[in-house]
Amino acid sequence: MAALVAAGGLLAAYAYTSLDRTEAVLVLAGDVARGATIEQSDISVVRLSVDPALSAVAATDESRIVGSRAAADLWAGTLVTEDSIAESVVPVTGESMVGVSLTSAQMPSEPLYAGDQVRLVLTPEGADGSGGLGQTLRTIDAxxxxxxxxxxxGSTVVDVTVASDEAAELAAVAARGGVALVLETREK
Incomplete structure (x- = not known):
């Protein structure tokens, strides 16, 4: 009888400490499409034992999450993490995103990072040796x-945002491989 009482006490202590290690975190109550604003009705609070590697958003940060944007398609029941939210969508109004395929000769060897400011040089159509090198080079900030x-x-596709009115020209020139990328300063 004493062994059963001791085992019961140990089980109760384990259950209490397990409950003590749970955290109130946010989960999605409904599906949210990429880029959509997260509304109060889209999230709920649950208590879970969460691995710190997940960067789960604590329930106390609920006001910060409401009004932010979904960085990807989010499904009901999914844990809200820092990676699942964004302050704004890309591209913003007035901008377009263009994918530019570049060889190592068309870009610096320095690694590029999201947010880097670059200048795209549109090379003349005749730059392959067929004439046209006397044309003025056009650049686009991105x-x-x-x-x-x-x-x-062996190429690298660099997704860049540019002004919407420059996107079509950039896409056309990029399709023929006529773009070189220049990294601008990272000093702030």
Whole structure:
């Protein structure tokens, strides 16, 4: 009988300490599409034992989350993490995102990061040796959003945001490989 009482006491102590290690965190009560504003009705509070590596958003930060944007498609029941929210959507009004495929000769060897300010140089159509080198070079200011390497071609696709009225020209020139990228200063 004494062993059962002792085992029961140990089980109760374990249950109490397990409950003590839970945290109140935010989860999604409904689906939220990428870029949509997160509303109060989209989130709820649950108590979980959360691994610190998940960067879960504490229930006390609820007011910071309401009104932010979904950084990706978020599904009901998903834990809200710092990576699942964004302050704004990309591209913003008046901007467009263009993917530019570049070889190592068309960009600096210095790694690029999201947010880097760059200048895209539109090379003349005849820069391949067929004439046209006397043309004035045109440049477009841009910001890096993302980069991905394409193993099959050895190129790098750099997603950039540019003014909407420059996007079509940039996309057309990039499609023929006529773009070089210049990294601007990172000093603030």
């Amino acid at each position: 910001a890096v959003v993302n980069m991905s390497d394409v193993a099959e071609t």
